[in-house]
Amino acid sequence: MKYYSGPYFSEDGFIQAEVLVDKGEVKDFEEGGDRGEKVMIIPSLCNSHTHIGDSVVSEPPVGSIEEVVGPGGIKHRELSEASEEEMILSMIGYINRSESNGIKHIIEFRENGLKGLSKLKIADERSKGSIDLNVMGRPSEKRYDRQELNKIISNASGLGLSAYRDWDEAELKKIADHVKNGSTSLAMHCSEDVREPIEKVLELDVHHLVHMIEADEEDLKECADDEVPVVICPRSNMFFGKIPDIPKMLKAGITLSLGTDNAMISGPNIFREMETAYRIGMMQGGIEPEEILMMATWNPRRSLLGSRKWRQRDSLMLLEHDEKDPAHEVVSVTTPNDILRFVEIIR
Numbered sequence: 033m034k035y036y037s038g039p040y041f042s043e044d045g046f047i048q049a050e051v052l053v054d055k056g057e058v059k060d061f062e063e064g065g066d067r068g069e070k071v072m073i074i075p076s077l078c079n080s081h082t083h084i085g086d087s088v089v090s091e092p093p094v095g096s097i098e099e100v101v102g103p104g105g106i107k108h109r110e111l112s113e114a115s116e117e118e119m120i121l122s123m124i125g126y127i128n129r130s131e132s133n134g135i136k137h138i139i140e141f142r143e144n145g146l147k148g149l150s151k152l153k154i155a156d157e158r159s160k161g162s163i164d165l166n167v168m169g170r171p172s173e174k175r176y177d178r179q180e181l182n183k184i185i186s187n188a189s190g191l192g193l194s195a196y197r198d199w200d201e202a203e204l205k206k207i208a209d210h211v212k213n214g215s216t217s218l219a220m221h222c223s224e225d226v227r228e229p230i231e232k233v234l235e236l237d238v239h240h241l242v243h244m245i246e247a248d249e250e251d252l253k254e255c256a257d258d259e260v261p262v263v264i265c266p267r268s269n270m271f272f273g274k275i276p277d278i279p280k281m282l283k284a285g286i287t288l289s290l291g292t293d294n295a296m297i298s299g300p301n302i303f304r305e306m307e308t309a310y311r312i313g314m315m316q317g318g319i320e321p322e323e324i325l326m327m328a329t330w331n332p333r334r335s336l337l338g339s340r341k342w343r344q345r346d347s348l349m350l351l352e353h354d355e356k357d358p359a360h361e362v363v364s365v366t367t368p369n370d371i372l373r374f375v376e377i378i379r
């Protein structure tokens with residue numbers, strides 16, 4: 033048994049705490065305690081938006097959004113040329129790298145219908161770690177197919193669709209109605225490249241939206257009023273010359289989480305994503321580093337992963353800590369090399 037103590041990132045911010053660890057599990061937790069090795073204690077990190085399959089793409093992804101991830105672009109060309117084993121191996125590499133980087137929870141938008149889901153399932157089983165992989169599937173084509181949709185829903189945590197404007201409205205409405213009746217969730221990309229009609233998107237009863245960088249203040253307010261959380265992916269946006277206005281989104285009252293998006297554009301490193309979001313926020317008038325850390329820990333647990341507090345299988349991460357302000361340290365100094373260990377929370 034071993035004691036660790038130091039700043040602990042609770043749902044309300046940092047407090048002093050102590051944990052007693054035995055055989056990799058938390059046996060006791062005490063607020064205010066200061067026995068044992070000095071560390072920083074934070075919930076394991078969540079990567080709230082990925083496209084893991086893109087890790088097979090080897091060509092440098094240079095060009096506009098359309099040229100890189102659009103139909104017939106670099107991504108789709110390389111994905112269609114890759115063998116099944118190449119795809120699976122690259123996905124295993126991505127999952128293992130995520131865990132080395134402190135990520136224990138992933139929300140993945142899996143493309144290519146049932147085939148896409150089965151490849152990821154194999155990769156997840158063959159990866160060595162214990163990642164909580166929440167997979168949102170999607171139909172193989174942009175139309176409503178009742179049978180296919182039922183199979184996708186039973187093999188995934190929900191649906192994660194491409195941008196609203198990619199879809200025929202009537203087909204999309206049928207899918208949304210099907211999902212509602214099947215009591216699963218529908219998430220989608222929105223207002224990444226151009227502003228999309230938020231009222232029509234919200235009518236679909238979406239679970240969460242990804243990007244919203246081209247949304248105006250009214251759109252953001254409507255999202256906040258409907259309690260629809262948003263995942264932002266600043267490094268991916270910046271790659272295409274765009275920057276999410278993080279203070280504006282927070283001011284509108286939106287619950288934000290962070291994702292790394294397409295695997296060939298950004299690796300699964302949430303420390304880098306937090307640092308980028310923090311520096312963008314500072315350029316836009318200032319942001320508290322604790323707000324940023326919330327986006328990688330408590331916000332996704334509360335708003336995306338369907339749990340009020342801890343996940344069924346969850347963990348704390350113990351980090352090196354050198355007595356600086358912990359929130360500033362973790363978002364702008366800490367790297368995956370500072371991870372000392374994970375400890376399991378047994379509920």
Ligand SMILES: [Zn+2]
Nearest residue numbers: 141242293294
């Ligand atoms: Zn995406």
